[in-house]
Amino acid sequence: MRTLVMKFGGTSVGMTTGLTQLLSIVMYEYERWDRLILVVSALEGVTDALLEAARLAQLANRRGYRRIVATLRTRHLALIEHLPLGVNERIALQADIDRLLFDMLDTCQALSDRPEKTSRQEAVDAIIGVGERLSARIVAALLRQNDLRSVAIDGTEILITDSIHGNATPNFALTRERINTLLSPMLERRIVPVVTGFIASTTAGKQTTLGRGGSDLTASVMAVCTDASEVWIWTDVDGLMSADPRDTDQARVVTQLSYSEAAELAYFGARLLHTRMIAPLQERRIPLRVRNIFKPQSIGTLVSDFVESVPALKAVTLINGLGMACAQTGGIGRLIATVDDAMFEVGGAHTDVIFSSQSSWQSFLAFVVPTSAGLDGLHSLELALDARAAQDEFLAKWAARPVTILTIVGTRVNELHTLIAEIIASLAGIRLLALSQSPSNCSFSLVIDTGDAEDALERVHQVIVVPQGGRSTR
Ligand code: ASP
Ligand code: MG
Numbered sequence: 001m002r003t004l005v006m007k008f009g010g011t012s013v014g015m016t017t018g019l020t021q022l023l024s025i026v027m028y029e030y031e032r033w034d035r036l037i038l039v040v041s042a043l044e045g046v047t048d049a050l051l052e053a054a055r056l057a058q059l060a061n062r063r064g065y066r067r068i069v070a071t072l073r074t075r076h077l078a079l080i081e082h083l084p085l086g087v088n089e090r091i092a093l094q095a096d097i098d099r100l101l102f103d104m105l106d107t108c109q110a111l112s113d114r115p116e117k118t119s120r121q122e123a124v125d126a127i128i129g130v131g132e133r134l135s136a137r138i139v140a141a142l143l144r145q146n147d148l149r150s151v152a153i154d155g156t157e158i159l160i161t162d163s164i165h166g167n168a169t170p171n172f173a174l175t176r177e178r179i180n181t182l183l184s185p186m187l188e189r190r191i192v193p194v195v196t197g198f199i200a201s202t203t204a205g206k207q208t209t210l211g212r213g214g215s216d217l218t219a220s221v222m223a224v225c226t227d228a229s230e231v232w233i234w235t236d237v238d239g240l241m242s243a244d245p246r247d248t249d250q251a252r253v254v255t256q257l258s259y260s261e262a263a264e265l266a267y268f269g270a271r272l273l274h275t276r277m278i279a280p281l282q283e284r285r286i287p288l289r290v291r292n293i294f295k296p297q298s299i300g301t302l303v304s305d306f307v308e309s310v311p312a313l314k315a316v317t318l319i320n321g322l323g324m325a326c327a328q329t330g331g332i333g334r335l336i337a338t339v340d341d342a343m344f345e346v347g348g349a350h351t352d353v354i355f356s357s358q359s360s361w362q363s364f365l366a367f368v369v370p371t372s373a374g375l376d377g378l379h380s381l382e383l384a385l386d387a388r389a390a391q392d393e394f395l396a397k398w399a400a401r402p403v404t405i406l407t408i409v410g411t412r413v414n415e416l417h418t419l420i421a422e423i424i425a426s427l428a429g430i431r432l433l434a435l436s437q438s439p440s441n442c443s444f445s446l447v448i449d450t451g452d453a454e455d456a457l458e459r460v461h462q463v464i465v466v467p468q469g470g471r472s473t474r
Contacts, residue, residue: 001034001035001227002033002034002035002229003033003034003035003036003037003187003223003226003227003228003229004029004033004035004036004037004228004229004230004231004232005037005038005039005219005222005223005226005228005230005231005232006025006026006029006036006037006038006039006219006231006232006234007038007039007040007041007197007215007216007218007219007231007232007233007234008022008038008039008040008041008139008234008293009041009044009215009233009234009235009236010041010042010043010044010045010046010047011044011235011236011293012040012041012234012235012236012293013040013041013042013043013135013138013139014043014044014045014046014079015079016079016082016083017294018236018293018294019083019138019139019142021293021294021296022139022142022234022293023142023143023146024296025234025293025296026038026143026148026192027146027148030148030192033229035187035190035226035228036192037183037187037192037193037195037222037226037228038139038192038193038194038195039194039195039196039197039215039218039219039222040132040135040136040139040194040195040196040197040215041131041132041135041197041198041215042131042132042134042135042198043075043076043079043131043134043135046072046075046131046134046135047128047131047198047212049068049071049072050068050072050104050127050128050130050131051128052064052068053065053068053069053104053108053127054108054111054123054124054127054128056068056108057107057108057109057111057112057123057127058111058112058120058124059112060112060113061112062109062112065105065108065112066105069101069104069105069108072101072131072134073097073098073101076097076134076138077094077097079138080093080094080097080138080141083138083142084145085141085142085145086145089141089144089145092141093137093138093141096134096137097134097137100130100133100134100137101130101134103130104126104127104130107123107126107127108127110123111123111124111127121165121166122165122206122207124165124166125165125166125199125206125207125208125209126207128209129155129156129196129198129199129207129209131198132155132196132197132198132199132215133152133154133196133199135196136152136153136154136194136195136196137152139152139194140152140194143192143194148192149189149190149191149192150191150192150193150194151186151191151192151193151194152193152194152196153182153183153193153194153195153196154196154199155195155196155197155198155199155200155201155218156196156199156200156201156205156207157178157182157201158175158178158179158182158183158195159175159178159199159200159201159218159221160174160175160178160200160201160202160203161200161201161202161208161210162202162208163202163204163206163208164208165208165209166208166209166211166349167209167210167211167349168200168202168208168209168210168211169276170200170210170217170221171203172221172224172225172280174203175221175225176225179222179225179226183226184226187226195218195222196218197210197214197215197216197217197218197219198210198214198215198218199214200218210274211274211276213271213273213274214274215274216233216273216274216277217274217276217277219231219233219277220277220278220280220281221280223280223281223284223286224280224281224283224284224286227284228286229286229287230286230287230288230289231281231286231287231288231289232288232289232290232291233272233273233288233289233290233291234291234292234293235272235290235291235292235293236292236293236294237272237292238253238292238295238298238300239253239254239255239290239291239292239298239299239300239301240253240254240257240262240265240270240272240273240290240301240303240315241253241254241270241315242254242314242315242316242461242464242465243315243316243317243457243461243465244270244271244317244318247318247454247457247458248457248458248461250458250461250462250465251461252465253300253301254301254314254315255299255300255301255302256301256302256304256306257301257302257303257314258303258304258305258306258307258308258411258442259278259279259281259282259303259304259305260282260440260442261303261314261315261409261410261411261442262278262288262303263275263278263279263282263442264407264409264438264440264442264443265315265317265409266278268317268319268354268405268407268409268443268445269317269318269319269405269407270315270317272290273290278303281303282305285304285305287302287303287304288302288303288304289301289302289303290303307411308411308412311410311411311412311413311415311416312410312411312412313408313409313410313413313416313419313464314409314410314411314464315408315409315410315464316406316407316408316409316457316460316461316464317406317407317409318404318405318406318407318453318457319354319368319404319405319407320368320402320403320404320450320453321354321366321367321368321369321402321403321404321405322366322367322368322369322378322381322400322401322402322403323364323365323366323400323401323402323403323433323434323447324339324364324365324366324367324385324398324399324400325362325363325364325398325399325400326362326363326364326394326395326397326398327361327362327397327398328361328362328363328394328395328397331363331394332356332358332363332365334394335363335365335395336351336353336356336365338385338388338392338395339351339353339365339367339385341388342381342384342385342387342388343367343369343370343373343381343384345384346373346377346380346381346384347369347370347373347377347381349370349373351367351368352367352368352370353365353366353367354366354367354368354405354445355367355405355434355436355445355447357434357436364433364434364447366403366405366434366447369381378402381400382400385398385400401449402449402450403433403447403448403449403450404447404448404449404450404452404453404456405445405446405447406445406446406447406448406453406456406457406460407443407444407445407446408423408443408444408445408460408464409442409443410442410443410444410464411441411442412441413437413438413441413442413443413444414437414441419463419464420444422463423444423460423463423464424446426459426460426462426463427446427448427456427459427460430448430452430455430456431448431449431452432446432447432448433447433448433449434446434447435447
């Protein structure tokens with residue numbers, strides 16, 4: 001029994017051109033696989049708008065969130081207006097869109113009327129998850145219109161998680177049970193389920209979400225729990241790239257990666273994949289392909305358990321953050337705890353410490369300031385840290401600066417002495433604030449001032465990517 005899970009991102013479902021591609025891909029693959037499961041994201045930009053609506057609801061700004069809901073309604077209705085749908089499908093979809101947005105407006109209303117802490121996070125998750133419910137219904141209707149049997153399935157019905165709202169972790173055993181009862185009978189009848197990405201629920205039925213970009217994780221969970229043969233992520237770029245094409249026009253597709261390399265790439269800032277989606281696939285050895293929906297004939301990137309015969313460097317990423325140096329040692333745990341505490345106060349999220357190092361009299365951390373900290377997040381964080389430093393001698397001497405963590409991803413990095421030396425030499429004139437080789441042996445990171453990042457990326461990329469494919473040397 002061969003099962004394929006295909007996830008379509010926001011750019012694939014956000015426009016008629018993407019949906020037309022989706023349709024022809026699904027029709028083609030339907031003939032080639034025993035079972036097909038689709039996972040969809042919200043239309044591009046919709047989750048951002050919903051997050052803003054949830055924020056405004058918490059500020060009791062009724063006009064603000066109502067305006068957002070009205071815009072979302074117009075956008076979804078305009079999209080289905082342009083799709084080749086029959087009258088019945090169209091009318092049913094319009095009713096679905098209105099009902100879902102109306103319910104969501106109700107949740108916003110409740111949030112702005114009585115924003116008690118306990119129900120708040122749950123309400124936010126219910127608000128921000130509506131984008132996927134809308135897109136799944138649109139996709140399922142489009143497939144039905146083209147004679148494929150298809151049903152939209154809410155992730156809240158089948159994906160069970162813990163109760164960490166906004167960043168929940170799936171429970172595979174319970175999810176598998178739900179899938180066996182709800183999804184398997186459909187799959188046996190050759191129905192194509194269109195599962196909403198990103199959203200899930202606790203055992204008590206409270207709605208959760210899986211973190212930004214969480215539809216990828218939904219796809220992984222679906223694949224593991226249905227013993228799928230492959231997972232394909234359809235997006236609007238050619239695959240995983242040697243660098244972010246926005247940072248360098250020399251970026252090229254990396255055709256093969258091991259699970260560990262892909263996981264490092266996701267963790268260190270390549271925005272294409274959810275950081276937690278790789279591990280479950282790696283454990284079950286389920287291959288993952290990343291493909292361009294607008295170029296289905298090109299192969300994209302294959303992530304599998306293949307092992308590179310020679311050490312090689314494949315990609316370079318940048319991740320912006322804050323570097324914090326403290327004139328103390330021996331207490332990096334304490335420093336992390338203080339930063340985490342301040343970050344939680346400012347952004348309601350925990351700190352992602354990406355880098356730490358220490359010497360006899362200095363500790364250094366580099367971490368990402370989550371978007372939930374807002375536009376002036378950096379400044380607010382500094383104030384929160386100042387307040388803590390004033391009460392704690394240990395923190396008395398600290399300094400923070402914007403930094404960028406540049407990471408080079410590859411295989412058996414610890415054997416690539418010459419290449420690493422070349423990379424460091426290529427950065428002549430750029431101040432290196434810290435260095436580290438990751439314990440996975442799949443990455444090597446440098447911390448630099450953010451002002452130097454673009455230049456540094458260009459130079460490193462030149463060293464690791466030679467005209468034909470990746471470069472390898474000892
Ligand atoms: N729509 C959600 C987001 O924008 C989930 C996803 O796209 O994967 O984060
Ligand atoms: Mg994504």
